[in-house]
Amino acid sequence: MLSAAMLRAGWRVSLCSDRTVEDLLADRGRPTACLFGDQVEYEAELGLDFWPEAPRMRRIHLDLCTGDRGVAFAVDAPLRKPALAVDQRLKFSRGLREVGGRGAAVTVGAVTEADLEDLAASHDLVVVTAGNRALTSLFEPDPVRCVHTEPQRKLFMVNVHGYDLGARPEHREGVFSFLPGTVEVFWVPFHDRDVGESRSIVLEAAPGGRADRFCGVTSADEGLAVLKGLVDELLPHESAFLRPARPTNPVTWIKGEVLPVVRRPVAVLPSGRHVLGLGDAVVLNDPLTGQGANNATRMARFFAEELVAFDGPYTAGWLTERFDEWWERGRYANEFTNGMLAPLTPARKELILAASRHPGIAERLWEGFNDPSSLSPWFFEGAAAREFLARCDVGRLDVLRYKLAVGARVVGQKLFRRPVSGPAAT
Numbered sequence: 001m002l003s004a005a006m007l008r009a010g011w012r013v014s015l016c017s018d019r020t021v022e023d024l025l026a027d028r029g030r031p032t033a034c035l036f037g038d039q040v041e042y043e044a045e046l047g048l049d050f051w052p053e054a055p056r057m058r059r060i061h062l063d064l065c066t067g068d069r070g071v072a073f074a075v076d077a078p079l080r081k082p083a084l085a086v087d088q089r090l091k092f093s094r095g096l097r098e099v100g101g102r103g104a105a106v107t108v109g110a111v112t113e114a115d116l117e118d119l120a121a122s123h124d125l126v127v128v129t130a131g132n133r134a135l136t137s138l139f140e141p142d143p144v145r146c147v148h149t150e151p152q153r154k155l156f157m158v159n160v161h162g163y164d165l166g167a168r169p170e171h172r173e174g175v176f177s178f179l180p181g182t183v184e185v186f187w188v189p190f191h192d193r194d195v196g197e198s199r200s201i202v203l204e205a206a207p208g209g210r211a212d213r214f215c216g217v218t219s220a221d222e223g224l225a226v227l228k229g230l231v232d233e234l235l236p237h238e239s240a241f242l243r244p245a246r247p248t249n250p251v252t253w254i255k256g257e258v259l260p261v262v263r264r265p266v267a268v269l270p271s272g273r274h275v276l277g278l279g280d281a282v283v284l285n286d287p288l289t290g291q292g293a294n295n296a297t298r299m300a301r302f303f304a305e306e307l308v309a310f311d312g313p314y315t316a317g318w319l320t321e322r323f324d325e326w327w328e329r330g331r332y333a334n335e336f337t338n339g340m341l342a343p344l345t346p347a348r349k350e351l352i353l354a355a356s357r358h359p360g361i362a363e364r365l366w367e368g369f370n371d372p373s374s375l376s377p378w379f380f381e382g383a384a385a386r387e388f389l390a391r392c393d394v395g396r397l398d399v400l401r402y403k404l405a406v407g408a409r410v411v412g413q414k415l416f417r418r419p420v421s422g423p424a425a426t
């Protein structure tokens, strides 16, 4: 994306990829990497939207589930702009071919630190966007911006087709299922390399909890079988939808964990020359709020604009200042993610509960996926959350009434021991 932006501005660009177009297309399953509204628009503005047939996600339906196999309440609202998840095997391979066609000098081979020295000597600026791999260790962790010392979730992702949309029409759009303290499952409309429209299912399990059961999985089929068992047990309202599903391909699955880290954006090479890092190479988050690819896009956009507006030289100091400026807003993606990784605070519970009754509040919450800074301050500070609710005409008594209704519903489910799917009635 950065290459496309710089080429558009008339810069000469060299792009180094460790894989060919064919390798990228034949890669194993890549992360869901759903982009939200502004990022989808930017990609299109750069002429990198090659999949008009890909399903757009226009709404999100969130079920807040209970340990008793029921749904306590649901939040359902539109996104202000559609989100889009296209298989990165398609995006990366087509993107590499495209920027080559637009004039970038493309070389293939894994870039080493020694290569970076040569590149830095022959270019005005070198940008490392190598994701979570060997080159990222060049960039020192920033102890002030790092929050976690351990991964916060165990991850499993599988892309599926053949599911039963008729069994649960909510799945025509995005569905999130949260069982707080145990698991979050994201069912995302996805454009898969092999089958086109499909669903990418991302599961985030609390380590050591009831959903942490994917460590021993060795194939997509095995992982999907474990997922179906888990859904039958913990989220039975999703069983009929998922039961007939099959993996889109034996390789379209991932398991693992992410240790979130924020690194310093500039690395100094042994020669004293420097390189800039962007994307996961510098800001790596748990994918719970789907911010990694969105952040990489936001960074590419910000730096493309700054670089074009400045004649240089692009010193380490200038680049660090620009990154700090980006971080003023970029940090909200981390705060949003870290906030959601932590147990829900009472104020956040109230916000989500209020969103289940007020679509306008839900829409503002969903906008956080597109632009996490839009959640400030009300999502991040308890007092600001209550002021925000008051401005939305939701008072303390209203919240109490919602809580009582949810409590009554949960008790009813326990008594009758059957799962319930729609939102609670007032």
Ligand SMILES: Cc1cc2nc3c(=O)[nH]c(=O)nc-3n(C[C@H](O)[C@H](O)[C@H](O)COP(=O)(O)OP(=O)(O)OC[C@H]3O[C@@H](n4cnc5c(N)ncnc54)[C@H](O)[C@@H]3O)c2cc1C
Binding pocket: 016, 017, 018, 019, 031, 032, 033, 034, 035, 092, 109, 110, 111, 112, 129, 130, 131, 132, 133, 135, 155, 156, 157, 202, 254, 278, 279, 280, 281, 287, 289, 290, 291, 292, 293, 294, 295, 296
């Ligand atoms: C299960 C899962 C689900 C996710 N879902 C979402 C989501 O819905 N939304 C979202 O925004 N984010 C999501 N993410 C995160 C997202 O996928 C990443 O944050 C994003 O892909 C990072 O982009 P990047 O360009 O920085 O790095 P990458 O996507 O890792 O790309 C790095 C590229 O550099 C190449 N490369 C690596 N080393 C070298 C080298 N030495 N020389 C040359 N080339 C090299 C690689 O082959 C690759 O093409 C998810 C992550 C996971 C694990």
